[in-house]
Amino acid sequence: MLKIADKTFRSRLFGGTGKFASSAVMNEALDASGSEMITVALRRVDLADPDDDIMSVLDRDKYWFLPNTAGARDAEEAIRLANLARAVGGTNWLKLEVTPDPRTLLPDPVETLKATELLVKDGFIVLPYMNADPILSLRLQDVGAATVMPLGAPIGTNQGVLMQSMIEIIIDQAQVPVVVDAGLGAPSHAAHAMEMGADAVLVNTAIAVAGDPVAMGRAFAMAVEAGRMAYEAGLGISGKSAAASSPEVGLGFLQ
Template sequence: MRELVAKENQFLQERDPHPLIIQGRQFISRLFVGTGKFASNQAMLSAVEASATEMVTVALRRVDLSKAVNEEDMISILDLNRLQLLPNTSGARDAGEAVRLAQLSREMGGGSWVKLEVTPDPVYLLPDPVETLQATQELVKDGFTVLPYMHADPVLALRLQDAGAATVMPLGSPIGSNQGIKTEESIRIIIEQARVPVVVDAGLGAPSHAARAMEMGADAVLVNTALAVSADPAMAGLAFARATTAGRMHFLFGGGASSRGSGQWKQASASSPLTGFLDEENRS
């Protein structure tokens, strides 16, 4: 299945005027895959292979990157010649913990790429915007390629880009909820203003959710729970891969790219003429 999906991705890539490039690396697949919650490593591998993904995330608290030697070890069964490994700081409650986890990962051979997650609330796993921005600033200064998980907050997205984030990863809905995209209008603004790739992360529970994110103009999506809890992770991986490609095709060739300026997308309009008032004050 992987070869078939990879060919489809390559076909689209050759016709896509805006390739997905993160920190100098080009990705043909626009579907990133998380490795948590699977019933077994083999189930995880089947989803990774069927999806033809080129980026996999792994929680630093769940693996020892320095001991990937036995057959069942999560890292050792992944083809790291083809895949970009993206360790994440899942479980970090503040910027300090996240930075320490990222540095530990690099010391153990995990590389300098990191998916930054700072979630002080263990129930809803919502990202802390203040600590996420602080950790991004520190990690970028330390030479990391930082992909921060964040609320769908357009202002925060700009601040993270200013801090040097390689992507921004706004949540569609809470992690593992499979609710789909509940933050659509905010994500639209983030996409409109973005200077780096936008990866919609969290809450994508059906292939149609991934397709919708791509139709909106997202550069990629990240999926984990929907694959892990599927009765057949390989088939789920295939479904999400094709939905991601279909959504991108619609954005490029089916009218999605022009919809940002249509009547369905309107900028905010102030209810009070404050700017004019301030201009008059400045002139007086």
Template sequence: MEDKLVIGGRELRSRLFIGTGKFSSNEIIPSIVKSAEAQVITVALRRIDFESKDENILNYIPDDCIIMPNTSGARNADEAIRIARLARAAGCGNWIKIEVVSDNRYLMPDNIETIRATEVLAKEGFVVLPYMSPDLMAAKRLKDAGAAAVMPLGAPIGTNRGLRTKELVKILINEIDLPIIVDAGLGKPSEAAEAMELGAGAVLVNTAIATAGDPVKMAKAFSLAVKAGRMAYFSGTGTVKEYAEASSPLTGFLLDK
């Protein structure tokens, strides 16, 4: 069976997207990408220094990856739109992860501004992946606005708190006919596996890898967990039962002999 994730017309083998923030240095990024077997890499446009050759984070991303610039720093739709256009003009391609955040404590995304930005950018031919607070009706509007996928948070960004929004993410998975990519909050591979078991199309992980004791190993751990969760989703999990059931019939072993 071919289980490809298709976004913006691209067939992706990897369902683990990664972010590039918070690493101790850019030099570790190629090893992370390789270890994660990641294809889609998000980079904050404001972190790209196009004038410096050494510092330019893009130089550290392998050529066969899809760069997904994000609009981190945008506080409303207009700023997100400007950043997206700058990214494309700078040669970063036409994928854009929209992040619109004006809350300083939890960095919660602004769904309404995100919908507005999605409408504009999808019309301009971008492959738009909006970061969002999980909410069914907002996700429906993002789909209508032309989003290529939706990216609900599992917990506030950078917290490693896990898939705390499971109840709402499950509803998106069941009701929205787009890939659901859980972004932000996943802190451990088991949590990424859980998201995939529910039917998420992919997950995006940054902090959990960047703040791990051994980021390269953790990238590999997430990669395996995502595959495990996806396989389990396809395989179909067994029924959860209230009472025990013996793996073998219980009675009479010794009496029979």
């Protein structure tokens, strides 16, 4: 079981609500994905409105909602949005996204660290979206981030775990769960991240814009499960030279 702050999750696949063709498709795809944690952009929902087109469709007992600050360009804006989510949505969980460049949507490391520190002090459970930078990951952990969420590749690009070397270091060092977020375009990418030892992955675009989002949600669920199982089973060391399946080394020289 995955534990973040005081919550446990059976599914290690987190979902998102963006880019779907309709709320109905979104609901079905998320259901098929088995996700238990769903992130929603505060810019897209009206938390005060019970008829909000996204919030009204999703079962609040089934999913743990993780509001995100998508669109915030500095710590100050992100903190204002966090307070809105807490005041109106009644949650102190937050996926922190500080993305000042509307084009690449890459996270600002300086503002992310600043906001995480202030929000944690103010009682928030902060899950910061970050570039795959091992030192930044440690700094975020030091100021109390509940997880770190390094990007696998630039968001929406479907390129997979491009940042492999850095994410390996992050996983190796982390004392909080590592959630690979952004850039995972295929179930095999998600399986790859999980085999590396990521604690969870967050997938949105690849499911939302698939030809059949429901089938893709299910495919990601299976891949995440397979990847985790493989990690726990202990993967063999990969290398360029072939190895016999029952290797024998003559040790006749031993006394």
